[in-house]
Amino acid sequence: MTAGAGEHSHPRYMLIWLYLALLTAAEVGVIYLDFLEKWMIVTSLLIMASWKALLVALYYMHLKFEPNRLRLVALAPLPAVAIMIVIIMMEYV
Amino acid sequence: MAHAAAVNRPPERGLDVYTQKVGMWVFLCSEVMFFAGLIGSYIVLRFGALENTWPEPAEVLAVNITAFNTFLLICSSVTMVKAFAAAQAHDDQGIKKWLLATTLIGAGFLGVQVYEYNELINHHFTPSNCVVVRNGVEETCSILYGSTFYTMTGFHGFHVLLGVICLGWATIRAYRGHWSGGNSRGIEILGLYWHFVDLVWIILFTIVYLI
Numbered sequence: 001m002t003a004g005a006g007e008h009s010h011p012r013y014m015l016i017w018l019y020l021a022l023l024t025a026a027e028v029g030v031i032y033l034d035f036l037e038k039w040m041i042v043t044s045l046l047i048m049a050s051w052k053a054l055l056v057a058l059y060y061m062h063l064k065f066e067p068n069r070l071r072l073v074a075l076a077p078l079p080a081v082a083i084m085i086v087i088i089m090m091e092y093v
Numbered sequence: 094m095a096h097a098a099a100v101n102r103p104p105e106r107g108l109d110v111y112t113q114k115v116g117m118w119v120f121l122c123s124e125v126m127f128f129a130g131l132i133g134s135y136i137v138l139r140f141g142a143l144e145n146t147w148p149e150p151a152e153v154l155a156v157n158i159t160a161f162n163t164f165l166l167i168c169s170s171v172t173m174v175k176a177f178a179a180a181q182a183h184d185d186q187g188i189k190k191w192l193l194a195t196t197l198i199g200a201g202f203l204g205v206q207v208y209e210y211n212e213l214i215n216h217h218f219t220p221s222n223c224v225v226v227r228n229g230v231e232e233t234c235s236i237l238y239g240s241t242f243y244t245m246t247g248f249h250g251f252h253v254l255l256g257v258i259c260l261g262w263a264t265i266r267a268y269r270g271h272w273s274g275g276n277s278r279g280i281e282i283l284g285l286y287w288h289f290v291d292l293v294w295i296i297l298f299t300i301v302y303l304i
């Protein structure tokens with residue numbers, strides 16, 4: 001194992017936590033905006049959820065600081081998930 | 094000749110990461126497929142439900158309590174990374190403090206979820222029964238709503254429970270000085286699992302409670 005592969009500068013954890021908290025509040029706020037169309041609400045919710053998930057994965061799970069090969073391992077299931085979701089959506093949309 | 098060449102060839106680099114971390118990431122990949130399967134079936138059943146038989150989340154579920162619970166899990170993620178940072182910085186007091194905080198917040202999340210389940214069951218919303226009040230009139234809704242809800246949130250809750258147990262054990266070891274001297278791998282791996290549980294909840298909370 002190369003020296004220092006595990007060591008890296010720590011991201012600003014509290015700032016990430018603030019983003020996550022604000023995004024959660026925004027998500028809950030969006031559902032009360034009755035004047036918005038349903039698809040707008042759903043799209044914004046999915047964008048915010050994906051953003052939060054990305055923040056957790058990159059900064060708390062440290063994927064941002066890991067070697068590319070480990071990132072490939074971490075990303076491996078996502079194509080299969082995407083295929084499943086697309087096939088499901090094709091069934092109903 | 095060929096044998097000599099093979100011997101001189103530099104060793105395969107591998108992932109440049111220690112084995113236990115690779116193992117945890119491969120395990121988490123399988124967990125992604127597990128939860129993706131649950132969410133996929135939820136989407137199929139919801140889209141396939143008859144008109145007006147699949148209630149809006151706010152009609153049945155307590156969104157605000159769960160939003161607070163989501164905030165709790167986010168807080169436990171930050172205390173978890175603080176514990177890892179303390180381990181890397183050889184800060185024994187910090188390790189104890191942050192691991193204990195993560196364990197307690199995780200247990201708090203479970204407590205709120207048990208409270209939520211209790212409330213829902215008292216309102217006759219169970220894995221095999223779904224009742225919603227519309228304009229003062231009680232209407233039955235698709236029982237699949239109940240079974241998918243309890244399956245997804247139940248399995249996630251079970252993962253949180255396992256995480257809290259492991260965190261409790263890690264905290265006990267911290268008080269025994271096990272993580273002293275920069276020994277942060279165990280905490281890092283436990284942290285990967287815990288953050289993954291948080292990440293799954295971020296997705297579940299949005300899909301089940303908000304959309």
